[in-house]
Amino acid sequence: MNPISPFAANGNVLIVGGGLVGASLAIALDAAGCRVTLVEAAAPRADAQPSYDERNLALARATVNGLTAIGVWPLVAAQATPIRHIHVSRAGEFGSARLDAARHGVDALGWTLPARELGTGLLRRLDTYKQLVRRAPASLVGLEKHEDGWRPQIKTPDGIEHIDAALLVGADGTESFVRAQLGIDVDIHDYAQTLFVCTVTPERDPANRAWERFSDEGPIAMLPLAERRCGLVLTVPLESADEVAALGDADFIALAQQRFGWRLGRLTRPGKRHPYAIRRVAARSLTASRAVLVGNAAQTVHPIGAQGFNLGLRDALTLAELIADAKDPGASDLLTRYAERRAPDREGTMAMSHDLVRFACMPQPWMAPFRSLALLAYDRVPPLQQALARRGMGFRGEPPRAVLERLP
Secondary structure (H helix, E strand, O other), X not given: OOOXXXXXXXXXXXXXXXXXXXXXXXXXXXXXXXXXXXXXXXXXXXXXXXXXXXXXXXXXXXXXXXXXXXOOHHHHHHHOEEEOEEEEEEOOOOOEEEEEOXXXXXXXXXXXXXXXHHHHHHHHHHOOOOOOXXXXXXXXXXXOEEOOEEOOEEEXXXXXXXXXXXXXXXXXXXXXXXXXXXXXXXXXXXXXXXXXXXXXXXXXXXXXXXXXXXXXXXXXXEEEOHHHOEEEEEEEEHXXXXXXXXXXXXXXXXXXXXXXXXXXXXXXXXXXXXXXXXXXXXXXXXXXXXXXEOHHHOEEOOOOOOOHHHHHHHHHHHHHHHHHOOOOOOOHHHHHHHHHHXXXXXXXXXXXXXXXXHHXXXXXXXXXXXXHHHHHHHHHOHHHHHHHHHHHOOOOOOOOHHHHOXXX
């Protein structure tokens, strides 16, 4: 009989990256009784973690179900704002699509929550665990592969530490060091767009309504927040980004008003602006030998439709579900199953966001009637409306059980 490898025997899962997705995965695995080590370059504070930033996240219903299942949602629900209506339109064209929570038998289609608030909730939840090993600040500086696992080199303030792991998880973002070390190539599409996010105060109460509006210059979104504020997401062509960044508040709000329109009356009091370059980065493989990618390390999508974190959390919860039911977290058949289960959701969501931004923002005038008819079909044809609502709420492919606990 062959001796059991110390890597497979200890069953340790090493997660590199403690952002929104990495922290969620660590919580889910620890709750399932798995041995987990979480390595994060930033100090364990919300103000130090880059992904716990000023974005206002639109959390799909499935995402909130998942966060509830891992005990995070009760810690942040008071800061969240329900989205009960969604309005999608194209500037200068007659078609629009509207989603209403009551029409689909739910209390909300999703919720808006500042990323920093979610990050704070994740950190509070991480603090409740005693089995989970956290290394922060710390960074992965080297990888040594063994037949049944990995022995990564972790740089900490106290020096270099070696950790045996049966499974290595790359949750370290778009520029993933883990992905590069594994030799996994990526496909990159630069949209030549820059996203500006901030808060604004509209004249009229948004009343739990979210808007997505398209134009030749790119999409603009308005998300409801507490105290009648809104989260503004404004996309501009890359060549205009520096000019827009240099605008004073009055000129910036005038640009946002021109792009969004007057459905909420006059927009005022813009908060601090934060720009983000927009690229689509997709790993050509989700797995390698005893290694797997999740979240932005696996795929970074266009923010249209607000699918990034929602998709990444479904990565994390699917992986946690498979590991919780397995003896060896790095077994090849487990990783194959993970990739197979994630494929429909991943490929469908990436295709939706990519095709939508191309279709909805094309400047050719002959596209206008086709866009309007498509939006009217989604608004008026019940099967199309139902499919749009369910996918928007995050129920696509074979989702993890955690998000189905309150499936409408």
